[in-house]
Amino acid sequence: MERWNGWGDPDHDVALPAALPGLLLHELGPGTPPQDALLADVLGAAPPPRLPAGDGFSTDALDRVLHARGQSFPDLVALRSGQLGTLPDAVAHPSSAAEVRALLERASAAGAVVVPYGGGTSVVGGISAPPGDAPVLTVDVRRMQQLHALDEHSRLATFGAGVAGPQVEARLRAHGHTLGHYPQSFERSTLGGWVATRSSGQQSLGFGRIEDLFAGGRLEAPAGTLELQPFPASAAGPDLRQAVLGSEGRLGILTDVTVRVRRLPEADVVAGAFLPSWDSAVTVARTLVQDGTPLSMVRLSTPAETAASLLMGGRAGRAMAAALDLRRLGGQRCLLLFGVTGGAGTVRSARRHVTHVVRAAGGVGAGTPIGRSWQRGRFSAPYLRNHLWERGYGVDTVETAAVWSSVPGLVERLEAALHGALEERVHVGTHLSHVYRSGSSVYTTFVFRLCPDPAETLQRWARLKAAALRAIAEGGGTLSHQHGVGLDHRDALPAEKGPLGMAALAALTTAFDPAGLLNPGKLLR
Numbered sequence: 001m002e003r004w005n006g007w008g009d010p011d012h013d014v015a016l017p018a019a020l021p022g023l024l025l026h027e028l029g030p031g032t033p034p035q036d037a038l039l040a041d042v043l044g045a046a047p048p049p050r051l052p053a054g055d056g057f058s059t060d061a062l063d064r065v066l067h068a069r070g071q072s073f074p075d076l077v078a079l080r081s082g083q084l085g086t087l088p089d090a091v092a093h094p095s096s097a098a099e100v101r102a103l104l105e106r107a108s109a110a111g112a113v114v115v116p117y118g119g120g121t122s123v124v125g126g127i128s129a130p131p132g133d134a135p136v137l138t139v140d141v142r143r144m145q146q147l148h149a150l151d152e153h154s155r156l157a158t159f160g161a162g163v164a165g166p167q168v169e170a171r172l173r174a175h176g177h178t179l180g181h182y183p184q185s186f187e188r189s190t191l192g193g194w195v196a197t198r199s200s201g202q203q204s205l206g207f208g209r210i211e212d213l214f215a216g217g218r219l220e221a222p223a224g225t226l227e228l229q230p231f232p233a234s235a236a237g238p239d240l241r242q243a244v245l246g247s248e249g250r251l252g253i254l255t256d257v258t259v260r261v262r263r264l265p266e267a268d269v270v271a272g273a274f275l276p277s278w279d280s281a282v283t284v285a286r287t288l289v290q291d292g293t294p295l296s297m298v299r300l301s302t303p304a305e306t307a308a309s310l311l312m313g314g315r316a317g318r319a320m321a322a323a324l325d326l327r328r329l330g331g332q333r334c335l336l337l338f339g340v341t342g343g344a345g346t347v348r349s350a351r352r353h354v355t356h357v358v359r360a361a362g363g364v365g366a367g368t369p370i371g372r373s374w375q376r377g378r379f380s381a382p383y384l385r386n387h388l389w390e391r392g393y394g395v396d397t398v399e400t401a402a403v404w405s406s407v408p409g410l411v412e413r414l415e416a417a418l419h420g421a422l423e424e425r426v427h428v429g430t431h432l433s434h435v436y437r438s439g440s441s442v443y444t445t446f447v448f449r450l451c452p453d454p455a456e457t458l459q460r461w462a463r464l465k466a467a468a469l470r471a472i473a474e475g476g477g478t479l480s481h482q483h484g485v486g487l488d489h490r491d492a493l494p495a496e497k498g499p500l501g502m503a504a505l506a507a508l509t510t511a512f513d514p515a516g517l518l519n520p521g522k523l524l525r
């Protein structure tokens, strides 16, 4: 059972780092926790469903509430305040592609619209039930989670699209394989959701983004079934996998997904290093990726984020800070975490090379303890969001990617925009989370004070978000590196795609879904 109005498993909690409340109090002032709505009241207020129960439709109020919203900041405000907006009128839990097809036909006959639902971890409003006259059927695909086939010769695995991260890895590891796709939402997000949003895992530098891993599959659309065969390569015209990747439930429902897997690596190590300044750190990250060092991850924090991480690292963090001070790596130091995955020899030589590049830039190595600490907590940060809310602070992230020549300017512009968006202080920290030969992603977290009135909190968030999106566009970044478009980024998409691009996307949705049944309003109007 997932927590209904926040992140994660209610039986598994992660303690707030002891220094964090003090840091926020000092930087932002005291937080005022808003009053949370009670689940019983939310269930009691659910409007009568506009679809009949039975024949695959659940109209149970809890099922409808649990599928109403995702994990974006506006979703969190809605859930905590109990002002959920439109609820799905029914939820379906199909177990097969045939059942999905039957549901699409039944929804169409009932004049309903359909929201495909994976793990419900969208942070852009991707699974919200659309308002309007049409009843809403949410199709939760998580019963389709079997490993259907593993072709060890070709290193291809076919799963039901609703399989969540931990099951993907457990099933592959039982056969000595791995996918290596670890978004921070790993616990809960699904393979189909990863494809539908063009997801990126923390070790995408080594394992690839989902578009590199997605080999084929099956999509049930109102206009028919699309089978994508897992050819290793093909020149047979445009690659339709690319149309499905990032389609955000607008083209059809993925029922099976074939992915490219690997043998489990001998070693999977994360280590750290500190660089003396942001400029030197960015140069090191760029050098490492451009010279082809076989790394699975490069994660580089700005001086502000580095300082906050060391502070939150407790005694070990303080000891590290003191050691760095002694070595004259002072206030502008930046933490570089790098992953190496593969055979023992590869790991040794890659680490040697990183050490060489770091030292040449005036930095120092910090070894694997800091990396192991990151590995232990790699999926924990979202739990902290719950705690911060309960202390009166809101936290959200914005993310983008840009070419190397734009990255430093973009980071500066983005942080300045967030700092200046409200009349009061905002805590801001940035890291480069995924690096490429031509550029990098930029991932910025911001924390601000909540208001007692949810509408005012939303207004604050909207100002921060608008300022960030403007800075990203002006700084040469893409609208999203990994979170997708959904509702929250939809109106900014035409500026990136242009009129012809938007017309092509609209034509594609019409070809797959002529009556506009699927996830209306997400990705594009």
Ligand SMILES: Cc1cc2nc3c(=O)[nH]c(=O)nc-3n(C[C@H](O)[C@H](O)[C@H](O)COP(=O)(O)OP(=O)(O)OC[C@H]3O[C@@H](n4cnc5c(N)ncnc54)[C@H](O)[C@@H]3O)c2cc1C
Binding pocket: 007, 070, 071, 115, 116, 117, 118, 119, 120, 121, 122, 123, 126, 127, 141, 161, 162, 182, 183, 184, 185, 188, 189, 190, 191, 192, 193, 194, 195, 196, 197, 198, 199, 200, 201, 202, 248, 249, 250, 252, 253, 254, 255, 382, 482, 483, 484, 519, 522
């Ligand atoms: C705390 C947190 C951390 C995150 N970290 C990362 C990260 O590191 N990297 C990253 O890439 N993203 C991250 N995300 C965003 C989110 O997890 C991804 O977008 C993820 O891919 C969504 O998967 P899901 O299964 O939860 O899909 P959902 O949220 O259920 O759906 C997302 C979209 O995909 C569509 N969809 C879902 N399943 C299907 C299907 N079977 N067929 C067709 N359409 C479908 C939905 O209609 C919707 O438009 C994070 C989110 C949270 C809350």
